[in-house]
Amino acid sequence: MTRITLVTGASRGLGRNTALSIARQGGDVVITYQSREEEAKAVVEEIEAMGRKAVAFRLDAGSVGVFGAFAEQLRHALQQHWGRPTFDSLVNNAGHGDYAMIGETTEAQFDRLVDVHFKGVFFLTQALAPLITDGGSIVNLSSGLTRISYPGYGAYAAVKGAIEVLSVYMAKELGSRGIRVNTVAPGAIETDFGGGAVRDNAELNQSFATMTALGRVGVPDDIGAMIARLLSDDNRWVNAQRIEVSGGQCI
Numbered sequence: 001m002t003r004i005t006l007v008t009g010a011s012r013g014l015g016r017n018t019a020l021s022i023a024r025q026g027g028d029v030v031i032t033y034q035s036r037e038e039e040a041k042a043v044v045e046e047i048e049a050m051g052r053k054a055v056a057f058r059l060d061a062g063s064v065g066v067f068g069a070f071a072e073q074l075r076h077a078l079q080q081h082w083g084r085p086t087f088d089s090l091v092n093n094a095g096h097g098d099y100a101m102i103g104e105t106t107e108a109q110f111d112r113l114v115d116v117h118f119k120g121v122f123f124l125t126q127a128l129a130p131l132i133t134d135g136g137s138i139v140n141l142s143s144g145l146t147r148i149s150y151p152g153y154g155a156y157a158a159v160k161g162a163i164e165v166l167s168v169y170m171a172k173e174l175g176s177r178g179i180r181v182n183t184v185a186p187g188a189i190e191t192d193f194g195g196g197a198v199r200d201n202a203e204l205n206q207s208f209a210t211m212t213a214l215g216r217v218g219v220p221d222d223i224g225a226m227i228a229r230l231l232s233d234d235n236r237w238v239n240a241q242r243i244e245v246s247g248g249q250c251i
Contacts, residue, residue: 003027004087005231008061009094011036014189016043017224018091023052025228030087032059032094053081061094062115067127075131086133089231092121092140102154110155117159122166135178137231140167142242144187148250164242171240180239184227187246189218213248
């Protein structure tokens with residue numbers, strides 16, 4: 001049976017790359033997007049061009065109140081497109097970069113980071129867990145910044161640290177269903193995330209590159225394929241782990 005994976009925030013960046021990597025490895029994909037509908041449609045078209053199935057839905061990953069309705073929408077889509085009521089893997093990727101020194105971080109910035117990166121992941125997983133096949137897999141996205149510190153990333157790194165703890169508890173509680181839960185923590189990556197800071201700011205790019213054993217920052221292809229492989233049965237005994245994918249950052 002073809003594996004079906006839901007990837008949140010997959011219209012761009014690491015989410016897009018992960019969705020395409022899953023399709024390249026023979027899987028079908030459900031993606032979500034917040035506002036980039038045309039880009040999400042383009043991802044669906046790329047996946048379909050590989051001979052795989054894909055659908056896209058709008059979802060604000062920080063709006064807990066819509067998660068119940070989204071779960072029902074997903075249930076109907078799974079039945080309509082795949083003739084089954086469940087999917088196999090969930091990748092909680094959706095997020096945004098909002099960076100400021102601790103003394104300059106506003107309550108609104110802090111709350112939105114918590115809503116999207118922590119509270120949203122907690123309650124979206126809660127809403128979708130009944131739809132995940134026993135023996136399935138969950139990957140939550142964290143950050144290399146939970147292991148090292150860099151000025152201006154305090155609030156962002158803190159919520160990602162919460163995700164790492166949450167993932168261990170998810171693994172424990174969902175283990176009775178054979179569902180494994182891991183955290184993937186990318187290092188600095190060249191995407192448009194956070195306004196494209198790492199990609200477009202040459203000084204910042206070089207700063208992170210000099211911290212990395214392989215002498216560069218990452219690109220989406222360094223991450224998406226790894227996540228896709230982690231979801232496969234080849235890694236069925238990898239559970240409750242924080243896996244850093246950073247090229248050897250700050251070692």
